[in-house]
Amino acid sequence: MTNVLFLVVDSLRYDAVADDEFDTPTLDELAEDGISFTRCFAQGISTAPSMTAMLTGRYPLDYGGHWYLEKEQPTMAEQFQRNGYTTGAIHSNPNVSRLRNFDRGFDTFEENIFPYDPDGVVENAPDKLLTFANKAARILRRTPYLPAEKVNRNLAEWITSTDDPWFLWTQYMDVHGPYLPGGDFGYRNKFRAERLWRKAAVNAPDEITPAEHEELWTNYRKEVEYLDQEIGDFLDQLDERGELEDTTVVVVGDHGDEFDEHGLYGHKNLPYDELTRVPLLIRFPDSAPVDQPTTLDTMVRTLDILPTLLDLADADYSYEMTERLEGESLLPVIDGASPDYDAIVTEKEVRGEDYLRIGFRTDRWKYLYDGKTDEQSLFDLAEDPGETDDVADQHPGTIERFRKRLNDRFEKIEETSEDVEVPDVDDDEGVEERLRALGYK
Template sequence: MLKKLIAGSIAAVCSISIASCSMTGTQASSPTVSTSQTAKKPNVIVLMFDDMRFDTFSYRGGPVNTPNIDALAAQSTRFDNAMTTTGLCSPSRAAFFTGRWGHRTGLDDNVELFHSRVHALSMSEGGIIRRASDNGYNVGYVGKWHLGYHGPALRGAEFTYGKEHVGKQALRQWTPYGMRQDVEKFKQGFTHENGEKHQYFQTLPGTYEDTEAYSKVKNAQKFIKKAKKDGRPFFGVISFSQPHPPYRVPEPYASMYDHKTAKVPANHMAERVNKPMSQEEPYWPWHDVTHLNDEEWRKMRTFYYGAIAMIDRAIGDIIQTAKDEGVYEDLHIVVVGDQGSMLGEHNLYDKGPYAYDELMRIPLLVRNPDIAPRVVERQVSLIDVTPTLADWMSLPNDGAVDGRNLTDLMEKGDVADAGKVDKHLYAYEWYNGSWHGIRAIRTPDFKFVWYPGDSRDELYDLKNDPVELNNLAKDPKYKAKLKELVIMMEQELVRVDDPTIERFRHQMQNILPH
């Protein structure tokens, strides 16, 4: 619709000058772009969510009724086996926005948090935001960035909203003193009202309209409306902090799901046997979950479900605005999570230096209105979205391209990769200043995880043990499979110029062929 409107009725696009927006979501003007340029470029919206698992939505048979997400899924390519690059916020987001692995960008740890080594993504990495801005796009960024203060505005975003986009750059790391104090009290038997533990789950006062998520919805709607009037093609990122823990939602979402009847997986609160020692460490105060009982784990799970239900409403509100403004018909949309999260599987909470599927796997819906919807089972990566967006928007490359354009899979389905090995590479270099150097290679049937700082690696038979309880790395019956995956990992490390390759070869010299 927007393309037709531009081609038929706009002779000259309004002149708008580039300026960074404040928390109020204001926007000023920018240089004129010709109608012929704008008419050829699609409008794009990325809806990004923090720590959103792949398995909760009703379109996946999950426990949460998500009608708006389901409706979008029915119009999209569903990548049902999408994976993140790193199970940690800043590195996964840096990979998403640049299309490059952390060893290329220097961003392989969280930024500006307790013990973190880095404070921002280098400005030399302009990423998809700078590329879009430099090529005639009206760029907006609403919500979480987590790659350094003012990042989107400094890269050309004209409309911004969120605490990271205003004020002075943080000069000191944020340290979780209060969180540690709360956890110590929980260990002594303290709970908040109604038996809640607010560092894990909480019923917020007010309603949906009182939440920060709704503030982001309102500013996303403001951006869409302003972009429609502006006339240039637009690229918007709406980045929600939900459903990142702690799971804090108002009613009716807090009590929408009954913890007493909530189903839990086979690895729920499972004892970790023959696992790397790094999984035992509480790298963040709330990772000490010794005080949580089964009922509290289940409550936390159902509060997470409530957060997903609230997110579904937020998506519905944004899409309705796009429809009301007449831009939905031709709108290209990506719904993606930066990584998953642990809800008690293996007795783990939040995220950490490991490679379990609950953390690795992410939701990914890609709507191109010119491509028929389908389900793709092939494993794809978060890092693949970047070259796909660049292809849509006809953006020139700005350096190495580590991902692949997903258009072929969208148009042809899994047959597009016929004859190719279905594999995914994953890395976990640092966690808030603690080095791990983990690499994982995953196929549909097996997963191998290399821990260079530990004497235990991991090997899982995903077909027979999908919840990854039994580590087979030293089982002689799986020696041939282990060798196959080690060789596959070596090939992937070489392909992406991973600097750990020589260390990997040294540690695997008894397995790799000479």
């Protein structure tokens, strides 16, 4: 059985890999040697819904939603575990922490979400003390996340100490704002990056100057290039140790980031393509029954990754996974088949609110629904790939068909979540401080 290295890059847009402006030799080589999906779309525009979809193979809002994985929800790690794999996760993203039940199915779940965590005392520390300690620790640290260099060191140590076969997931945070100028982790760069990120993504996006916009984009590019180099060094190390030969390597963005294409920065907008279209690269071992290299322009979904990897492993699914699985294996698509779906769904529940944002994308159309205002928009992607001209009034029949899809989706969310009990998760003060540092507050 092949090992699986599942590398998720937070906030990685598709054009960051496809555009020659970005120097990404490692990702280019993976695309040239493996399978490159040029039209892959995420099921969420932020981490919680997107990773829920990827790690469960279902839509984010079904079965209690994406802020917490309820106790009956099967996961990708559990399926690998039940099929004889050792499973590991090493990351520093507070949106997919054990506090939200994302550790399900992992033999090792190493999260670095607290700048300050005195050996588990965090759970019992007074809120004021915890908040102060984490603010102080965040000021002293040069990054608001664990940098790729340190993540890869931990990944390599885990692989070296683990018997085959294994499944290992990480979520790199380097490309997520605040954007530092690549691997230059000086304090001056950190504080400037944090101020600019909060202005752009939180406080005043309409006040970003052309020079500040250019700085944000330039630093985003440098972050992508830094991460590409670190992934390359990591894969080279695994290759030298003989660990890479029988390993499937997956690189995918959980969602993109917006740079004022539709008035905002970061990933708090509706599901426009700059937020939903992400790179998906899979390099299979030579022993896998896959014809590679191949570039595929078929529209696919990130929730299809789970059944693809389990299909490759000839895995036996649990009954619960079979009942809830929405994704489809991409192995037949690689062989030339078409997916069974004709529209891609992206959805989320807005943090701290009770409204939904949902998008449907076909080859020609993008339909967007904003639950905050109950407004709907329609874009003809053939004529308007930038999604700037709302043509809803010109196509009432098309709007009516998408509205029916939307109502069907509402019914499915309600039906699947009817008897599901999901607790209210009051995040630890340390996690709240981490989220504020990343621009979620």
